[in-house]
Amino acid sequence: MDKVNDALKAYANLKRPFACIDMEAVDWNIEMVNRLTVDKKIRIATKSVRSVELLRYIAEQLTNHGGWMTYDCEETQFLLERGFDDLLIGYPQLEKAAIVLLIPYIANGAKVIFMVDSEEQVGLLHRIGEAFDVKIEICLDINLSTDYKLLYFGTQRSSLKKLDDVRELIQKLQVYSFVEVVGVMGYEAQIAGVADIPAAKWQKPIIRALKLHSEKKVDLYRKAAVHEIRKAFPAVRFVNGGGSGSIEFTCRAEEVSEVTIGSAFYFPALFSRYNNAPFEPATFFALRVTRKPDAQIAVCHGGGYVASGAPGIDKSPVPVWPKHLTLLANEGAGEVQTPVYDKEKSLSIGDTVFFRHAKAGELCEQFNELHARRGDRYVKTFKTYRGDGACFL
Template sequence: MKYFEQAYEHMERPFAWLDLDALDANINFINQTATMPIRIATKSIRSLPVLHYIMERLDTCVGVMTFSASETLYVLQHCDVHCLIGYPVMERTQIRQLLQYDNVTFMVDHVAQIMPLREEARKANKVAHVCIDLNMSTDFKALYFGTKRSSLHNIATLNHFLPYLQHPHIMVDGVMGYEAQIAGVSTHPINRVKGWMIRSLQRRAKKEVANQRRLLVAHCKFYFPHIRFVNGGGTGSIHYTTKQKEVTEMTIGSAFYAPSLFDDFNALSLQPAAGFALRVTRHPEPNTVVAHGGGYIASGAIAQEKAPVFVTHGYHLLSLEGAGEVQTPIHIDKHAQPLQIGDTVYMRHAKAGELCERFNTLHAVRGREYRGEMSTYRGDGQCFL
């Protein structure tokens, strides 16, 4: 990280860094690998300047997938882009605000989500565009492999649900079938036995997902033949999803920053593009230093993989302390680069956009040159979830 030291020598620690060369390489990887239009997952970016930067460089960008109604409104105020809201919206005021835009699609998988959309659209004399969220998880009976998300998992549930969408103030815009068990689960976790099980389950799940999604999409199109798009995939399933003929667009988010959770996806040629820097402020033992801050733990089920990781090899978190809210003890291997008080430690978050909730600014670097600040949602004074 010597070139980082030169570029960031004027910066006060802690700060969040963004490597534009790595970001460009990841964008190029997506352009070369994902042979279908891309929808950017904003939850993995959480910075308007970075979002614009990526959209300008993608070969085919059909829009963004936002993660809340308020965030969608914020994005629409600053970007001329189609927004697919990835999660149901139940707040009436926000529905009324979003109905003023023609380039918004709501996510639905249950009758209770449709009713407020129908009522508010009727009152406003508008048409609410919706996307049908299909459950692509694989139920192996003894193990549920996937996410607990949509209630639409077979033809019977669709037959009960779809008639409620046949309404003068509802337009079925698209279908989404997200294969989370393939796109977001590392095939080589720290636990080797767990890794073997995941790879085995994924091989079986790929066949079932392909058949199930084609069947359910065809059924939706029988009811609504003018469906405009079918969304699927994610960073971890790029090679798989591009081969699925029923999918017309893919959602990509984590691939751009390439957080540590995706280091063990063997098929991904990604470069770490974002992280944070801490100052070493204590040296209690010969092989231990303490950095100020660092407790930026990723969301989801608690596991070792959710902790931040070091950019430089030879440094480790202490098992009894981990990354702390105000200080992070660091064990230094015998042959690793020594650390002294005043030195900088560069780290990476386990998940992509969540890092931006901790910092107001991403400080961009290209090569050895500092390229300025790119504000995060937090830096813009925004907090959505």
């Protein structure tokens, strides 16, 4: 309740809706990341932050910051123009014009690494590198998902699902002289990206068993794949793994040199479904109550900020203050108005309701700025990518 009163005081004069960030919670989350990662380097996932100033703030507080993971060529250029370096583009890029725009930065010494898992992706990069006489650095993305035949546990992303797939691509890469393999990524999505406490409670023991079994397979495959890749490409300088949902597991892997972390800094609602996550919610958005059609129904203006992924209640924003509020099952979070069920009949027209977004950086696509506070003191605003006039994907 103290935090809510602090927020209401700090933001008393702001126009609703607004997005806000608790800097004391951010600092706590950064400290927890520093403790959990021990000696691993930390590559910040920019998509989970989406604010240039906050990216810089987080990096300065990390004891072992090791670069950035971006999500698009245009975003990468946007950050390069602002002095960022060591940018691993986390997803394959096939827009030739966008890739070409990064070549001058690479030629001038900037570290930009492209993610690949197929010969088609490599071939395009090779041809661009050859045309400009620039060697392009690449990272091989291996698929750590577990295929149980009746159930595919993980994500359908990389085509490098088996050791034979890795060996086959290694052989094909030998003819591409304008690319250089400098990294390996093995993202254990089924561990880092699947909540321990699902929306359907009956799934909990199943997910726990699947995760434990999958951890063993991840360990074996990633170690073997990294060994094969290092043997073929001695220039490999990093092995990337993990995410905010698997920090401890990934940091135990000897072959992993760096961990990608993003969501932990904001700690959105979806991550409250993870066991043993020692983080604090840091980002919220606030809506004004504008209607009371019923004593137990309050209607807020705005709020339709639903997260990406498979549709489900876990992707909806969560009303967190007052505590007794819930979304209506047949309406959810609406584009321009969001009704909530007010069990205690406590809300009046004009009141404020605070929500947590399900995911981290996606909230920043809805607002131009995040209003920061420390305790009950308003600190400043942080511009989001949107506030900087930028939109990627």
